[in-house]
Amino acid sequence: MGDLLGFVLSGLVSGALYALLATGLVLSYSASGLFNFAHGATAYLCALAFYELHSGFGWPAVPTALLLVCVVAPALGWGLDRLMFRKLARVGETAQIVATIGLLVALPAAGLWVVELLERAGAPVQPAENQFGLPGVGPSPAVSWQPLDGVGIDSDQLITWVATALVAAGLWVLMRHTRLGLRLRAAVDNRSLTELRGISADRLSSIAWMLSSGLAGLAGVLATPLLGLSAHDYTLFLFVSATAAVLGRFLSVPLAFAGGLGLGVLQNLVAGYASFAEDITGFRTAVPFLILFGGLVVLARRRRAAGTAAADPPPVDYLAGKGRGRRWGAWVVAGALLATAFYTVTTPFWSGILAQGLAIGLVFMSFTVVTGLGAMVSLAQATFVTGAALVAGLLMSRGWPFVAAAAVGTAAAALLGAVVALPALRLGGRSLALATLALAFLADQVLFQVGWLRNGDTGWEIPRPVLGPLDLGDDRALGVALVLLSGAVVWLLTLLRGSRWGRAVLAVRSAPEAAAASGVSVVRTKLLVFTVSAGLAGFGGVLYASYNTRITATDFTAMTGLVWLAVVVAAGVRRPQFAVVAGLAFAVVPHLLATYVTESAHLPVILFGLAGLALANDPDGYCAALPSRWAARAAAVRGRGDAPPAAVEVPAAVAVAVAVAVPVPEQAPAPESASDSSRAPALDPALDSSRDPVPAGTTAIRRGPREPVPRPGSEPPALALRGVRAGYGGAAVVHGVDLEVRGGEVLVLLGPNGAGKSTLCRVAAGLLRPSAGHVRVGGLDATRDDTVRRARRGVRLAPEGRGIFAGLSIEENLALQLPAPEDRDAVYARFPALASRRSVAAGSLSGGEQQILALAPLLQRPPTVLVADEPSLGLAPRVVDEVFRLLTELRASGTALLLVEEKAAEVLGVADTVAYLSQGGIAWSGPRSEVDTDRLAEAYLGTGVRR
């Protein structure tokens, strides 16, 4: 019993550190949607800084720790967010993973470099190497107590517990009882809705990164006595704590926190009781990664696009339609030059380096298959390399010829690939990346510890092959052979990409369900992608090992695989020839830097890590980005000569089209609206009682290119769109629309599916910037606003579906918009149904209640403009009446309403003015009184638009 208690208590120490790291991971993930591989590196950096400041400069421990945790680490998080993470949040998942992997190596190197510089400057820094038993915040050596028999604790453990408990309590208070916490949780729940409410999600993301970095810093300072100054250990610690983040599904801070604590205890219990596994070398070492892998497979939520990161759209192929010569000419010439260089210009040293680069390029091409084509991030490629080379070496030691041994090694790697692919069937994105990483560590720690496979530290000799008269023992011969081999593999992979199978992979990548529906087996395709990629990595690995002439089990570790991925993705992962470039760069650049740039060992690593910054701008890598930039520049230069710029050409065309198409004569606004407001009650007596006592303003809907003349003496429209054109990714949806709505008026926008109604709403709310035209709010130009600025001008969008934060309670949903308790009390008084369930999560309300919850705060604090996108969608008729009554009430309080509906029947009752949108243009508009069923039908059937 004493044993068990002791194991649990001391397990809570590493558990507390896991919990701190996992919480930080969850915070930063929910802030910008990226898994920060560099989180452990941040912790290391703080540990290093703490050590240098405390032991080197002699600063007192506690203030130094506080300074680091509360100021320095958050500042680092803020800086990284501004420089990098914010941009990364908008690029594909692969680029995100890779950029943080770059940081993972760059941050520790940067820290050590600073120490090196300080040392040179004569500062009293201590060497950062070979430091053990470092002092923490508490007394050093730690004071220990034995409160129970067999249960011992020491001061460092106690400090870790107390600090972690304080942080847990502090986080709880922050998240649950402060306005900032409420906003953070709202942003996690629904980022875009937060922005629609006028809260800057970017600023919240900065705060989340600052918190996250602060937590990493705390973990780093607390772990200093335990982990010392090993960046490697901090990163391993982080990978283990990722399990806890998975447990919290990267969303729930309390779950991640509890998961971290549980993980530490579990790990300790396994260490204490896993005597059954003593015969398996490496089992105990591998326990954390077994837990990580198991956790991922069991806990990861099956996502719609499992196994893929289809969010990365391919870059524009500037060579599309060009001949084969244009596409391949430069590459063939480069290959031929390289092959010739081996026998003409390169020195033996550079021949060797180039041959090495080509060999590693073969391995790198395996990333082109799994990540470039299959859009799955595999961090286990180094495992395939080691596996294949060990098997080949084992066979060659038994007298097998090179070719046969290489073939069997390749097959073994392919088999390993199939095994690693199994989680890919279930997982996607970062979960898959982490799972492959866990498997890579498992292979390092268990599989490659098997004595007969690894042959101790000696490994296996893999002599260079001799094919007839051709002795590849000569670096130059090997180099030329590798140039040819790389050419052949590039060619094969390019064929593969264009083949039926390649198309199947692309289909599975972008839409697995659709692919399955078209008869493509998702399971088989994914298995094949991994198998082919692993086989290729294995084949390249055997050749790379033969360049080295030996393979040992520790030559290519899981961490090597991380760095490889970063190198390949930085160059470009979509084409195999980029992988060859990456391989050459990987081999050559460090020597060039060492020879011509710097003697420091840290600077090249820092530069490499900063490639992640470049990736935030060019997510497709430098190989793809450089030529397309040149091409774009060349096109721009050419374009200036012979074609008018597109921006000038298009609006003119639209103006003409609209002018021709408009079937209804221009209307004079004032009399129309006057008659409208006088006729409205007659049409809808039911609404009369709630009818606006304030005289309605004027609504005008204008079409055509001509600017409306502002009426003298009248207020500007609350919201006005002028000649707005908008669309997505080059496809225009809305072509030159003019709309305006004044305070206390309802403009109803009708139109069939796909007419562009929601797009207009997005333009009005600032979610989408128009490609041409203007948006004015209260007479001021607001075209260039972002969502937050627009919301702060008083424009609110009630988006399609329900504009609520499903994960927050009713009270919290209201509190976000109504900070004053009196306002909330007023809402509850008005809507007793909400009052009785204030602590219930809003997501569990019925559709009608959710819509009312979305509108209720607006009634309390009416916005200038409310844009409501299909507020009646999916509601029962009785509820629809209620919703429209609330909207009418809003009008009465002076809000300008733009209501978008597909079904006309109910909404016409509240309309002052009506506009029909069809195929992206206003087909008809006018006062409600002029609406007749024929026109309605015309608008819906599209016959009203003659285009």
Place this chain on the structure above:
Amino acid sequence: MLRPIRTLAAASAALLLATACNSASTGGTSEKPGAPGASVRGVTADAIKVGGIVSMTTASGYSKKDTDLGAKARYDRANAEGGVNGRRIDYLGAEDDGQDPARNLAAARKLVQQDKVFAVSPMSSVTFAGADFLDGQKVPTVGWGTLPSFCGPKHIYGFNGCLVPTPGGTLNQTWPEGLATVLGGARGKSVALIAGDSDAGKFGIRTFTQGFKAAGFTLAYAKASVPATSMPSDWSAYTKEILRSGPGGSAPDAVVSVMQTPYNIGLFTALKRSGYKGVISDPTDYDPGLLAKDATRQALDGVHVLLQFQPFEAYSPAMTQFKADIKKAAGGKDVPLNMHMMTGYMSADLFLSIAAKAGKELTVESFQKAASGFSDTGTLVGDRAEPKGQKESFGCGALVRLKNGRYEVAVPFKCYPAIPFG
């Protein structure tokens, strides 16, 4: 579609043919060091060019960079004394391999192909991927023989021999015999051996189990059970098992750790907190730098550390010379001594001694000839002999004990006869 394939095939054939002719004509290697009549790589009338490979920067925080200083100290003295047979040693300094096999090989290639060194000494790292290349290029290499590559290849020498026992070879008995001295005999004494959970850890357990048994100890516990890559924050699971492993559930007389310093600190602290009073020993913690920290000083207090060279605390002319040389190389500063300095110093020393024996006509052949049959006695690493040192350790060592914040010699430096390993 077919045309490019044909073009590609034709081009490949042409290139391969050219390659074949060329490589056939050069016979595989572009250089033949030491060929008769040719100039010897790295050797001129008045200088010998020597390089080094050392792990300096690493992600694990473990560095051997003082190896470079040790080597420099020894070469500086050699040059001050007039060099080797009239030739000055042109030591280029050590390349940093960052514990990365690829960089280790690249460093070896750079030293040989670009800098054209005659020899590499010191070579001290956790990986030696450049071994096959250096041996193939016939580059005499001296370093810390903790890796199998120091055991066998003709041109590679460990400064205190090859430290990796091979089946059929021999086992160095320094540690068991030294501990037997500490405990007043091995008979009836029980030992617990603990190592990391990896293949290397298992191998360590296997060799030392045999060694301690041969010395007469009983093995109470011998397990490679500690997670090898992520250090436990809590050692109670291990200490509990160890402390109950002795005869009749008692604690064993000695606990022997075959692990790295951070692990040892954790384990030893936990053992002492549990009230363990026996002998604790490990082979890695002889680093006066460890005494600078209260936590390590306390954790290692009383621990017997094995070393395979003369302790710095010993007084001998060679040690006095070593200290003076290091101080001079460090620019006159009293730097804390550590075993990496010794590694570099004695690697350089072995190279210089063999080179001196090779005589005025220094070639790889004459160096190799001088090495086979080289022997001397009374050095800082004991009695040296080649080619014996390419198969086994020189078999000498000492135990020091940390007491009151200072290392003191517990068992003086001595050479022990090896036993067959199988």
